[in-house]
Amino acid sequence: MAQRRVEAVERALSLLEAFNEHRREFSLTELSQATGYYKSTILRLMASLEVFGFVVRDERGIYRIGPACARLAPLAGEGVRLEGLVRPVLEALRDASGETASFYIRDDDERVCLYRENGRHEVRHHLEQGARLPLDRGAAARVLRGDGESGDVQVSRGEREPSVAAAAIAIRRPNGELLGALALSGPRERFTEALEQHRNVLREKAEELEAHLPHGPVTF
Incomplete structure (x- = not known):
């Protein structure tokens, strides 16, 4: 079966996967170091994720996981x-x-x-x-x-x-x-x-x- 993949989506998901229980927040520079992506790329992708509530960014420019992830998490728990x-x-x-x-x-x-x-x-x-x-x-x-x-x-x-x-x-x-x-x-x-x-x-x-x-x- 042919796999139709969208590179921008995969990169955005890679950014989300950088967050875990040991690392709950990132600056732009830290995300760039963790993922290897250019800062300009991260800014565009994180802006889209922020619009849909998957990340939030505070006044210092620090990113955290947003409320949309919490909303979807119980659905995964149901199986x-x-x-x-x-x-x-x-x-x-x-x-x-x-x-x-x-x-x-x-x-x-x-x-x-x-x-x-x-x-x-x-x-x-x-x-x-x-x-x-x-x-x-x-x-x-x-x-x-x-x-x-x-x-x-x-x-x-x-x-x-x-x-x-x-x-x-x-x-x-x-x-x-x-x-x-x-x-x-x-x-x-x-x-x-x-x-x-x-x-x-x-x-x-x-x-x-x-x-x-x-x-x-x-x-x-």
């Missing part, structure tokens, strides 16, 4: 809605494979189909969102049990339903903690020739999803 991150990935998986795409989490000795997008084929594996399934059978179950190496795509054929095959891969948080399993499932006969394609698209979308997971809490 990112996981569905908003997972749903587009499931839709992309379904569109790329034609098969049913799903996301599972572990709940004690069961796995829960938290989100799903059913396949587009007339004959497909139909999953109910919220369904609770055993943890002893299926590709997603093996992922959630921690079987195999990290990054492996687990494959099952007829383990839970005789006519159904599935492939699944782990989704991990930035700290390495297992969050859930991303899976594709469909009729066994369609998974034979297309299996390698399914493996590749699962790896690709898993990397994409993990890249967008926050370090902080997520809500289901």
Whole structure:
């Protein structure tokens, strides 16, 4: 996926990141030394941040973090809605494979189909969102049990339903903690020739999803 980046925005965010619990205020010269930016650049960027309340500047020209940061901070504490991150990935998986795409989490000795997008084929594996399934059978179950190496795509054929095959891969948080399993499932006969394609698209979308997971809490 192409990354569209705005250099001025990144520089402004770098200025904000200079502030921390050990360094709560900066003069213009100190900000220039901390970031390596020219003073003229800092003045322009900080003026924009000041307009929106992200920094304040006192009569001595000393900068501090502004009230807008405090207003946004509680929203981060509530956690990112996981569905908003997972749903587009499931839709992309379904569109790329034609098969049913799903996301599972572990709940004690069961796995829960938290989100799903059913396949587009007339004959497909139909999953109910919220369904609770055993943890002893299926590709997603093996992922959630921690079987195999990290990054492996687990494959099952007829383990839970005789006519159904599935492939699944782990989704991990930035700290390495297992969050859930991303899976594709469909009729066994369609998974034979297309299996390698399914493996590749699962790896690709898993990397994409993990890249967008926050370090902080997520809500289901």
